[in-house]
Amino acid sequence: MSRPVIGIIGNSYLLNDQYPTHAGGTMNSEAISQVSNCLPLIVPSHPDLVCVNELLEVCDGFLFTGGRPNVHPEEYGEDATDAHGEFDRCRDAITLPLIRACVERGQPFFGICRGFQEVNVAMGGTLYPEIRELPGRMNHRMPPDGTLEEKFEIRHNVHFDEGGVFHHLLGSTCVRTNTLHGQGIKTAGSRVVIEGQADDGTPEAIHIQDAPGFTLSVQWHPEYKAVEDPVSRVLFTAFGDAARDWKTSRV
Numbered sequence: 001m002s003r004p005v006i007g008i009i010g011n012s013y014l015l016n017d018q019y020p021t022h023a024g025g026t027m028n029s030e031a032i033s034q035v036s037n038c039l040p041l042i043v044p045s046h047p048d049l050v051c052v053n054e055l056l057e058v059c060d061g062f063l064f065t066g067g068r069p070n071v072h073p074e075e076y077g078e079d080a081t082d083a084h085g086e087f088d089r090c091r092d093a094i095t096l097p098l099i100r101a102c103v104e105r106g107q108p109f110f111g112i113c114r115g116f117q118e119v120n121v122a123m124g125g126t127l128y129p130e131i132r133e134l135p136g137r138m139n140h141r142m143p144p145d146g147t148l149e150e151k152f153e154i155r156h157n158v159h160f161d162e163g164g165v166f167h168h169l170l171g172s173t174c175v176r177t178n179t180l181h182g183q184g185i186k187t188a189g190s191r192v193v194i195e196g197q198a199d200d201g202t203p204e205a206i207h208i209q210d211a212p213g214f215t216l217s218v219q220w221h222p223e224y225k226a227v228e229d230p231v232s233r234v235l236f237t238a239f240g241d242a243a244r245d246w247k248t249s250r251v
């Protein structure tokens, strides 16, 4: 049997400052192929090109990837300010309804960074535009300059609730992670269970209460060195297993 297909949510970039592209990081494709053992398929996230129903039909699961532009605050009932930075309304138009449909159907997804934030907003939650401006919070952004290793360096703890899904899966109530984001969860969406937090209280790991499928999502970047990182391996393996179960259940 062929491997389950994972739709990797692509981001929009200008190649060479000129040529518009939909692209996904190589590290996402490697994690999906080499750890989840699924077929990585990059999705052009634009509502003129793909529709949610087609994606649900073609893919067995979805990776809601990281991405620099923020979810538009209109999606959670707030006005855009300078602090909200740049947006990708085309990606919002695909991912938010896609997440809701997956939750409803039990179709597996794994949310990462911007994808984690999308899961919260899709379920009715809100985001802070810039968490480093909140009292007591650390700066979770990556260093603006530096090598990839420096940007993806392990920088903080994530503490999981005792007895929760993440604790069970990872066999620990504390892991060390990288961190490359400016925004963070302000209020949790309906059925969004926050099960992991950084030392400064920033939400880092969530799932959807009573969802029939895999809905784990994290604010850090487990796709970085996923083949060798023990925490990433567990998460991507569990996601791949969930996609295999979904594929088997629908034949």
Ligand SMILES: N[C@@H](CCC(=O)NCCCC(=O)O)C(=O)O
Residues within 6 Å of the ligand: 011, 065, 066, 067, 068, 069, 070, 071, 112, 113, 114, 115, 180, 181, 182, 183, 184
């Ligand atoms: N925009 C959000 C999400 C940050 C995020 O996903 N960072 C990864 C960036 C990877 C890339 O540049 O493609 C925030 O800042 O909170």
